[in-house]
Amino acid sequence: MAKDPLIQMLADPERTPIRGALPVVTVRPDDEPGYIDAVRRVESERFELERRGREHGTVVELLRPDLSPKLDSRQMQASWKAADPFVIRDATVTCDDATAMLPEGWAASTDEQARWEKWIVEHASEALRCTDAFSDPDRDIAKALCEGRGAWAKLGRLSTADGDASRRLVFGVGEEVRDDDHPSAQRHAEVWAWACSLLPALEVSWPDRLRKCLSGASGRPLSPSNPIVYWNRPNGGALFHHDALPGYLPVDDGESAEPPPSGQRGVVYVQGAGSTVWLALSIQQLAARCCEFMRDVVDGGAPWLFDSWVKASVWQPLFFATREVGPCLRALARSDAGPLRPLVHGCLEFTGFLVDSGHAAVLRAGDAIALPNHGLERTAMHSVYCGSSGPNVGFSIGLR
Numbered sequence: 102m103a104k105d106p107l108i109q110m111l112a113d114p115e116r117t118p119i120r121g122a123l124p125v126v127t128v129r130p131d132d133e134p135g136y137i138d139a140v141r142r143v144e145s146e147r148f149e150l151e152r153r154g155r156e157h158g159t160v161v162e163l164l165r166p167d168l169s170p171k172l173d174s175r176q177m178q179a180s181w182k183a184a185d186p187f188v189i190r191d192a193t194v195t196c197d198d199a200t201a202m203l204p205e206g207w208a209a210s211t212d213e214q215a216r217w218e219k220w221i222v223e224h225a226s227e228a229l230r231c232t233d234a235f236s237d238p239d240r241d242i243a244k245a246l247c248e249g250r251g252a253w254a255k256l257g258r259l260s261t262a263d264g265d266a267s268r269r270l271v272f273g274v275g276e277e278v279r280d281d282d283h284p285s286a287q288r289h290a291e292v293w294a295w296a297c298s299l300l301p302a303l304e305v306s307w308p309d310r311l312r313k314c315l316s317g318a319s320g321r322p323l324s325p326s327n328p329i330v331y332w333n334r335p336n337g338g339a340l341f342h343h344d345a346l347p348g349y350l351p352v353d354d355g356e357s358a359e360p361p362p363s364g365q366r367g368v369v370y371v372q373g374a375g376s377t378v379w380l381a382l383s384i385q386q387l388a389a390r391c392c393e394f395m396r397d398v399v400d401g402g403a404p405w406l407f408d409s410w411v412k413a414s415v416w417q418p419l420f421f422a423t424r425e426v427g428p429c430l431r432a433l434a435r436s437d438a439g440p441l442r443p444l445v446h447g448c449l450e451f452t453g454f455l456v457d458s459g460h461a462a463v464l465r466a467g468d469a470i471a472l473p474n475h476g477l478e479r480t481a482m483h484s485v486y487c488g489s490s491g492p493n494v495g496f497s498i499g500l501r
């Protein structure tokens with residue numbers, strides 16, 4: 102009897118799924134009918150991935166909870182240590198009231214800056230000063246400084262791409278960029294409290310249960326910091342990146358780093374409403390996957406990619422950066438992915454390869470994904486797509 106091609110694929114030892122997430126696979130028009138049928142029989146939900154005007158293929162989440170048992174604390178500790186992302190389904194209560202409190206109406210309105218400034222001034226109990234001195238003038242929309250709390254908050258775009266109406270609201274300590282990794286836990290706590298006073302839904306996204314769970318995984322008590330609220334819209338999302346802040350030192354002792362002077366030990370993203378589709382894996386795994394995929398291209402697989410990269414004059418740097426894992430790791434550690442940009446940011450075939458290798462997950466309201474960080478050489482890389490056509494809200498919480 103012929104084997105089910107889907108079962109074969111899910112059982113492939115080369116496939117290393119994100120722990121805690123339901124399996125996600127690609128579906129392509131030229132797939133065998135047997136595979137397409139097998140997927141359909143266990144299909145949970147189908148997503149057409151599109152980001153910033155570029156199609157990234159069709160993916161299907163499978164109703165195979167037997168393949169994604171709930172993680173125990175020992176598994177979470179092992180994942181944390183390796184900087185492997187993991188999913189905690191139903192991590193928080195889903196509270197319609199909480200998400201309804203979010204000022205969703207800012208995004209994509211014509212007078213966003215004025216409306217946001219009015220909202221924050223009316224809702225903050227402290228004196229604020231609104232400013233046009235933006236650190237990222239292309240994407241920043243509005244910013245307010247709160248001297249009483251030693252804090253700032255800003256509303257911004259995720260990208261300048263046409264048709265991407267995604268927004269984010271970022272909170273930080275002291276002076277933006279300079280103090281993002283400020284060593285004072287007290288000052289981060291002050292900003293967190295301020296953000297929660299403005300957005301009660303943020304506090305709902307960090308229940309005691311989740312705090313205990315992640316503290317247990319990391320082996321130390323974790324506190325929330327650097328909150329960001331995301332409104333991911335169709336065609337929006339985030340390119341592959343890590344959340345390691347400057348100031349980290351690489352460690353090779355295999356133990357959890359003590360990044361001086363303080364350090365963000367990771368991030369947890371909690372889905373508040375709607376859904377997002379994630380690609381997430383450790384930087385070491387991603388470097389190995391880049392090299393593996395490129396070896397296949399060098400051997401003649403996907404010749405159209407070779408042709409298009411030669412034509413775009415990106416083939417040589419991409420080839421040299423992916424011959425070995427070392428240079429690949431260094432390129433991924435850069436904020437712009439350096440010579441790997443054409444591969445990790447916009448290559449449909451590479452996205453599909455990562456999905457079928459197990460590195461994709463779907464998050465719905467109440468789900469969380471943990472993104473551990475031990476410095477630039479051992480951190481969680483992640484890339485996000487909008488998974489819903491309606492309201493989509495998520496909370497990114499820095500962990501210290």
Ligand SMILES: [Fe+2]
Binds near residue numbers: 342343344368483
């Ligand atoms: Fe991130």
